[in-house]
Amino acid sequence: MKSRYAVRALTELARLERSQAGRLVRLSEVAERRGVPLQFLEQVFAALRRGGVVRSRRGASGGYTLARPADETTVLDVVVALDGVPAPAECGQGPCDQIDRCGASSVWIEAQQALEGVLAETTIGDLLRREDALGDAAPMYHI
């Protein structure tokens, strides 16, 4: 949920980085462009920093930058940094005791792996390119 904000913000960050190489990007700039409350973004980016997705420098003319190139930063990295690893397959805790022998749990595990697969194969760079393509061409199709 908050991952969605993060992904969009990171895409914007990647775009700004591309146009002004070297310079750090202010959070207020991103917040304004995407219409997200600044103080909420601060909280999100703090978590992203702890997760090693972005790096920061503070003080005047400080800001954020991607820790790795946009094409090596996956959406899964972002989700893990924010919401923790998605675990719809908690086995070994309360509900899974001797009675059912984890046969029913296998679906959730497979589902989780499928989900992680998609998230791990998509990078921020991909999204930036997709956004560029949409911006050039069509009017907006609200799915």
Add this chain to the structure above:
Amino acid sequence: MKSRYAVRALTELARLERSQAGRLVRLSEVAERRGVPLQFLEQVFAALRRGGVVRSRRGASGGYTLARPADETTVLDVVVALDGVPAPAECGQGPCDQIDRCGASSVWIEAQQALEGVLAETTIGDLLRREDALGDAAPMYHI
């Protein structure tokens, strides 16, 4: 979350149905075997009935039965009946306005489709067979 209880309960229901053809299954029976609070199961099965997954008859010697054969009842059916269709890709509501043109949203849509794919390909019958296999063979591997 509550889908997990439902899937396990339905697996148990399928097993009981298999052994006593024709007879309806009491919820209290399922609840006891899986150690789930009865009144919670009632609530879950009410939703399953509205979703067309199970059928019921009330009164003495009433109970529940699968609406379709176990091999034609998918896990996706269950999840949809309980939590509604999983929609990590809400587009057209608040957060997705003109600024980002849904380029970033494509990941969530793909993720959702991958997840639905897995859930739609697994049936209650599959799970029952998996559980049987585990019961025969190994001690329990808590994943």
Add this chain to the structure above:
DNA sequence: CGATTCCCGAGTATTCCAGTCAAGATTACG
């Protein structure tokens, strides 16, 4: 120094979820 920017912890208002309670409706069977 002082402006700018990130950083952090606490606070809040709302929403969601697991589980409970109590009473009503329907059927079976004697």
Add this chain to the structure above:
DNA sequence: CGTAATCTTGACTGGAATACTCGGGAATCG
């Protein structure tokens, strides 16, 4: 018919998570 068994419904609750907000503190640059 009457009674017991069983499903059906709806409201309710306590706790957790979520989406923010606020206010101040710390680093860095000019």
